[in-house]
Amino acid sequence: MKHTYILVCLFLFISACSSGKIYQTTSDSGYQAFTGATILNGQGGTPIKDGVLLIRKGQVVAVGPRNKVKIPEVAIIEDVTGKFIMPGIINGHGHVGDVKGIEPGHYSRENLLDNLGLYGRYGITTVVSLGGDKKEAEPLRAIHDSTTTQRARLFIAGEVITGKTPAEALAVVEQNHRLGVDFMKIRVDDQLGTAPKMPAAVYRAVIKRSHQLGYKIATHLYSLADARDLLLAGSDLLAHSVRDQPVDAAFIQLLKKKKAGYCPTLTRELSTFVYGDTAAFFQDPFFRREYDSLTIQPLIDPARQSQMRQSKSAQTYQQQLPTAMANLKKLSDQGIPIVFGTDSGMPARFMGYFEHLEMEMMAEAGLTPRQIITAATKNAAHYLGLKNVGTLTRGNWADFLVLDADPLTDIRNVRKLNGVFISGEKVEK
Template sequence: MNPKSKVLSKNLYRFPMIILVTTFCLLGCRQNKSTADNAEVLAFVGANIIDGTGAEPIKDGVLLVEQGKIVAVGTKDNITIPEGASILGVSGKTIMPGIIDAHCHVGVSNGLQTGYSGENVVKHLNTNARYGITTLVSLGDGTAISAEFRNTQNVPTLDRSRLFMAGTVISGDTEEEVTKIIDHNDSLKVDFMKIRVDDVLGTSPKMAEDIYKTVIDRSHELGYRVASHIFYLEDAKKVLRAGTDYIAHSVRDTLVDDEFITLMKENKVYYSPTLMREVSTFVFGGEPNYFTDPFFTKEVDEATIAELRNPERMESIANSASAQAYKAALPTAMKNLKRLSDAGVTIVMGTDSGPAGRFPGYFEHLEMEMMVDAGMSPMEVIMASTSNTAKVMKLEGVGSLEEGKWADFIVLDKNPLEDISNTRTISSVWIAGNKVPDKQ
């Protein structure tokens, strides 16, 4: 997200208890009202089921859900529907696992207004859920509010997106500075640590190698995996040699080489392209076609769209040197994605959505479409957006439609294996076996 800054004051980590209580009331009270009796068995009958593992879809399938979890999945011939189960006919539809965004930022904006708040966390969790993005890995927020949402989500009454977090992005010029942030993140028991090794197109100093090596080593000692923000190939190689677990952006300055691929595969490091991050830097220099897309406008208010259409704003972005530089880097990012995928590097879908102008939920669908445009198959993209991410990021209970996992899935009107944009044809979204409510 933002360029490197000095260590944040203690006040950054303090939030009044009233904000936390109010936030949970906003989400928790609504959640209780919308949750069905979770004791019953729900039987989804007749859909084609993409289980997320890469297996052939199950035709005319049955998915049984009880107490928020999947208790059986298979063909009609192989699954016995319990007496008294509530049967939901979904013939002609496709069921797929809920989508996982492996790189986003939850709660850091509202429309075009930047600022972290509990209310924004609630909005992002609910908006993503309605778009079928049922699990979020937030790589840059370090507050007790996010931690509490993460800590209270393994319940059968959940009907908003799940949240995992990296805490505060670690930056600093000295071991003392970075250790302070590591200790703060550790106090929240974050799921990942994140470093930023980037000069922002030559405008900001990078974190020194000895400092980020210290961060990676200390994080591993504490049991945390480390995500690395990079731009340049050489920096990507350096963080790989230092022991990073996750390359959280595309290499964008040049085409990746065999050495990089070998480092990725030998160290079992996974890679998120975040193609829509690049798009977001320049696309508002004009009017993107999604300003009139109902799938976009159903969640984005007219005032935000009107502000994006402001001629002065558009002109400023169109004339921005950094926007044009990131635009020029996008084809390289797409070529690198294709090469890495073909080479067998594990790809996870991430968008860097959440900051102002990077619209949660909608951008994830565009990212998946761009991944196909880059040369991945729809099945490969679905796996990168579900089971691959859950497996390598160790997100328990999600990512595939298998017995014992949380019943987080999307019912689609059309088959995304035929056209990845069919992930937009959402009939309903279910999290822990609860139907996600419509926007209020």
């Protein structure tokens, strides 16, 4: 036993010297033990100091303090003393597969894998795509892969359901059902008066049928009145902020009664006006590690910037962002489950980076790092019904982040990614 230990240490030492990386490949036994870190398991409790995260074949076997977890002799030991481990981020409202750089129209299996890789490298280990999903996405869904490789897990909603009549909309529900989606998604919004809004009779029929088929339903909404009626109709997730006015006590009571999640997507609002000038984050090295000058070129074109500054809708969304942020804080204070999401994966909503920006905006709105992390891990999994992800507990996938600094003292420390692991496998840069 002692010899094995010495050999393992020697091996770790040699490979650390030669490659500069501290992580090994999986042992034949499939056991890996990450030792010495402070572990946030995603349940929202007190972090485990000097913890052990024991994994076998991509799944969590045990999490606990060093003296409580028995590490099998055959395990590969990863000493991560001084680091912080938390579950991977779940984006409960993203889009995947269509955008390359900032250009739409690239939907393909290859681009899906590219997008999911990008999310993964930023520590977003699961993405719930709420619409625009085509047949190429179905075989890549989380349900089919026991071990994902170098990419985020994927859940899909198929096509966003639209229709002027219940019959038209129900045909889309059936089409999504045949595709094999994880959720249904509808949009109830007149886009600031520029588009027809789905009538209540139509969305009531869609929600009813979706529930009959066993699907949760996520709804795109804008106004308090629509949010209220959608909850009454049975919506399981409000997939954007209420932005037109402050939420009131009756609405909070209704949200509690319906046990629905609330997904703020603050960066969606940001993206509607931030390119009126040169966005400050274009200089951020954490942004530039994945997005180059060529990609952002169109967004720094003065003519385009001026057009955005003059856009009425951009001005309206900007004016209403403080309402969205105040509503988030109020709902969170009232104990409403906040589900993390960004609406990234649309043009100029930068996948991976926007999730970090969203966490910072949630902090700016007044949420604590602990509340933000809970929204992005346990809540996202629970309120979207995602299986075996979200917390580091026995039987769940070992999707986690190793961080160089404590995310509970500053949410920006989630950027200090020492390693991203999906099914226990390190996502390479």
